[in-house]
Amino acid sequence: MAQTAKLPMDFSAFVDQCARAGHEFVDRALAEEDAGWQQVIPYIILQTRDLGKTAVYLRQGSETRLHDLWSSGIGGHINPRDQSKTSESFQQILMSGMARELDEExxxxxxxxxxxxxxxIHETVTDVGRVHLGAVFRILTQTPASYVPGPELCRFQWVDTDKLPSLNMELWSCLAMDLLNKN
Incomplete structure (x- = not known):
């Protein structure tokens, strides 16, 4: 049965649960097809401090299953290069991966x-969602113009947050915005 979930959670509780569950890097092609491997994706929403504007972009890039959908989330896979030492904690790897993704995008x-x-956030409605677990972060800014998109953020723009429902948004963006609205 396909389902969606959005769960507000304390960061230390999330990191603790992930650490107890264990983590390892597996071949991405295998992980993209096997829901037994949940890939943790840092998913960052950019908004103005007054929450009036949210950054969005049109999906292009390497994930063809999401093309032509609007996204409010910046993020991607954490991978072995995000782990500088074998002794690093899951939290260190996640934060390093998130910083790398922001710098790339x-x-x-x-x-x-x-x-x-x-x-x-998690969903089993789409092929993308059933193999990924979204760790949702929000960045609030006073200076939206200081965010300059890279080439993968096609048609990047700041839109009125209350206008997001009129866009053809990817499911994860809808779930993330619902989660943020709960907090």
Whole structure:
């Protein structure tokens, strides 16, 4: 049965659960087909401090299953290069992966706008969702113009948050926005 879930959660509780469950890096082609391997994806929502505007972009890039859908989330797979030492904790790997993803997707962004963890999202409605677990973060900014998109963030723009439902959004973006609205 296909389902969706959005769960507000404390960051330390999330990290603790992931650490207890154990983590390892497996071949991505295998992980993309086997729901037994849940790939944790840092998923960052950019909004103005007054929550009036949210950054969105049209999906293109390497994940063809999401093409032509609008997204409010920036993020991607954490991978072995995000682990500088074998002794690093899951939290260190996740945070390193999130920082790398932001640097890859945005050619410029303020270093003092820090991500805050909100909870997790998961869905089994889409082929993409059934093999990924979203760790949702939000960055609030006073200076949206200081965020400069890289080439994968096609048609990047700041839209009125209350206009998001009129866009053809990917499911994860809808779940993440619902989660943020709960907090």
């Amino acid at each position: 945005l050619t410029q962004h303020p270093s003092d706008d820090l991500p805050v963890f909100s909870g997790i």
